[in-house]
Every structure is written in C-alpha cells, then in structure tokens.
Amino acid sequence: MSQALITGPRVHLRKPRPDDEAAFCALVAKSRDFLSRFAPGMPQATDPDGRRWFARTIELNAAENNQKMLICRNEDGVLLGCMNLNEIVRGSFQNAFLGYWIGVDFARQGYTTEALRLVLEYAFETVGLHRVEANIQPGNEPSTALVRSVGFRHEGFSPRYLFIGTEWADHDRWALTIEDWEAMRQ
Ligand SMILES: CC(C)(COP(=O)(O)OP(=O)(O)OC[C@H]1O[C@@H](n2cnc3c(N)ncnc32)[C@H](O)[C@@H]1OP(=O)(O)O)[C@@H](O)C(=O)NCCC(=O)NCCS
Structure with missing residues (x-):
C-alpha cells in the first residue's frame, strides 16, 4: 500500500508510475x-x-488539472483498474469530470463501488473540489448502477456529447456536490 492516496477495506488508490506500464497494458x-x-x-x-x-x-498526470489514479487491491497490490478526476477546473467551478474502468476479471465484485467512494472522499476532502460530474451513455447499465448506488443525481441528457469509438455518443449527466456528500455521511 505504499504511496496510497487513500485506502479502503479492500482497495486503495495511488498515482500511476512508469513501472506500472506492463501491468496496465496486460490489463487493457x-x-x-x-x-x-x-x-x-x-x-x-x-x-x-x-x-x-x-x-x-x-x-496528463503531470498537470495539476488531472488526477489519474490506479485502483489496486490491498492484499497483493494487484492493479484492478483506474479512477480518474479529469479536467479539474478551479475558481468558481471547483469541478472534476470522473472517469473509471475495471479489468474484466475484477468486474461485479464491488471493487469499483469502493474505489468510487474513496475518490469522492479524496476529491472533496483533499483536493478541495465542490462537484464531481460523471457522463454515462444511456445503455451503460453497470456504470449507471454504480453512480446511482453512491448517490449521484441525474441532472440531464447531453446529445452527441463525447466521441466514443467511431461516433459522437449521447450521454446522461450525473453529478454529486460536496453538500450531497456531507449529507450522506451524517
Ligand atoms: C462500469 C464499471 C466500472 C463497473 O465496475 P464494477 O467493478 O463491475 O462495479 P461494482 O461491482 O462496484 O458494481 C457497481 C454496480 O453496478 C452493477 N453492475 C455491475 N455490472 C453490471 C452489469 N453487467 N449489469 C448490470 N449491473 C451491473 C452492480 O450490481 C452494482 O450495482 P448495485 O450496487 O446497485 O448492486 C465496469 O463495468 C467497467 O469498467 N465497464 C467498462 C468501462 C466503462 O463503462 N466505464 C465507465 C464509462 S462512463
């Protein structure tokens, strides 16, 4: 767990290092x-x-406006996936755009739910953000279930929002503010 930014019962988040390349590429x-x-x-x-x-x-991690993190298992340090606070905007926005994925062998075991709760704690309590936004394609049931389960609010629908693969794909916009986060923790 060396260099963990934040640690939960089963996983921790840490910054990627150049020597993670082989594990990252194998997982991909x-x-x-x-x-x-x-x-x-x-x-x-x-x-x-x-x-x-x-x-x-x-x-991208070298710049202050991106915090890209690896989700690693506590018991053996194995790389499970990634959890990213992208395009952080300061000033009167204090917002990041969330991104995440998990390796196929580790899906549906609750690892990403735990990692998401950790990144929210890190975002609000350490990075000092006010809002975290997640944009999800309407057919992405696992991702929708994930953000819903940790309390994100469905804010709206953005047609042709992100270029995914070969086309501009529609996305649902989900978000959580620090006020939501604090209310849930009481
Ligand atoms: C989205 C993703 C990160 C979820 O990871 P995961 O480790 O399987 O998630 P968890 O095990 O923590 O489960 C989270 C929720 O998703 C649900 N879920 C997971 N896989 C599911 C599936 N195939 N179908 C329906 N629900 C699913 C779980 O039941 C759980 O919901 P619950 O808490 O209401 O029971 C993973 O599916 C993934 O990497 N997908 C490909 C990349 C991607 O879509 N990234 C996000 C782009 S917006």
Whole structure:
C-alpha cells in the first residue's frame, strides 16, 4: 500500500508510475472487448497494446488539472483498474469530470463501488473540489448502477456529447456536490 492516496477495506488508490506500464497494458489487453464500448480513453486499432494510453495517462498526470489514479487491491497490490478526476477546473467551478474502468476479471465484485467512494472522499476532502460530474451513455447499465448506488443525481441528457469509438455518443449527466456528500455521511 505504499504511496496510497487513500485506502479502503479492500482497495486503495495511488498515482500511476512508469513501472506500472506492463501491468496496465496486460490489463487493457485482457479487457479490450469488455472496455471498448464505453471507455472513451480505450485505445482503438492505433494503440493495440495500450502503451500510448498509458503514456498519455502519465503525461496528463503531470498537470495539476488531472488526477489519474490506479485502483489496486490491498492484499497483493494487484492493479484492478483506474479512477480518474479529469479536467479539474478551479475558481468558481471547483469541478472534476470522473472517469473509471475495471479489468474484466475484477468486474461485479464491488471493487469499483469502493474505489468510487474513496475518490469522492479524496476529491472533496483533499483536493478541495465542490462537484464531481460523471457522463454515462444511456445503455451503460453497470456504470449507471454504480453512480446511482453512491448517490449521484441525474441532472440531464447531453446529445452527441463525447466521441466514443467511431461516433459522437449521447450521454446522461450525473453529478454529486460536496453538500450531497456531507449529507450522506451524517
Ligand atoms: C462500469 C464499471 C466500472 C463497473 O465496475 P464494477 O467493478 O463491475 O462495479 P461494482 O461491482 O462496484 O458494481 C457497481 C454496480 O453496478 C452493477 N453492475 C455491475 N455490472 C453490471 C452489469 N453487467 N449489469 C448490470 N449491473 C451491473 C452492480 O450490481 C452494482 O450495482 P448495485 O450496487 O446497485 O448492486 C465496469 O463495468 C467497467 O469498467 N465497464 C467498462 C468501462 C466503462 O463503462 N466505464 C465507465 C464509462 S462512463
């Protein structure tokens, strides 16, 4: 658990390091079909092994407006997936756009729910954000169930919002503010 930013009962979040490349690419390769439909950062044919995706992750993390984190299992440190606070805007917005995915072998075991609760605590209590937004394609049932289960509010619908794979895809807009978060913790 060295270098954990925040730790829960089963998983912790930590910053990716250059020496995570092999584990990251192995996870992407194994999970390609599972991830490709809904994950915007998912490499297409131009990045078959995920190396460019990983390099971009490291590069973006160097800037203050992105906090890209690995979800790692506490018991053995195994990389399970990613949890990202993207495009952080300060000033009067104090907002981040959430992104996440989990490796196919680790899905449906509650790991992402735990990681999401951790990233919200980190976002509100350490990074000092006011709002976290998640944009989800209407057919993405696992992701919709995930944000709903931790208390995100459905704010609206954004037609042709993100370029996913080969087209501009419609998304539902979900969000949680620090006030929502604090109310849930009482
Ligand atoms: C979305 C995703 C991260 C969920 O991860 P996960 O580890 O399976 O999630 P959890 O096990 O913590 O479960 C979260 C909720 O999703 C539900 N869920 C998970 N997989 C599901 C499925 N295939 N169908 C319906 N519900 C599902 C769980 O039942 C749970 O809901 P509950 O708390 O109401 O029971 C994972 O499916 C994924 O990586 N998908 C591909 C990438 C992606 O879509 N990223 C998000 C883009 S917006």
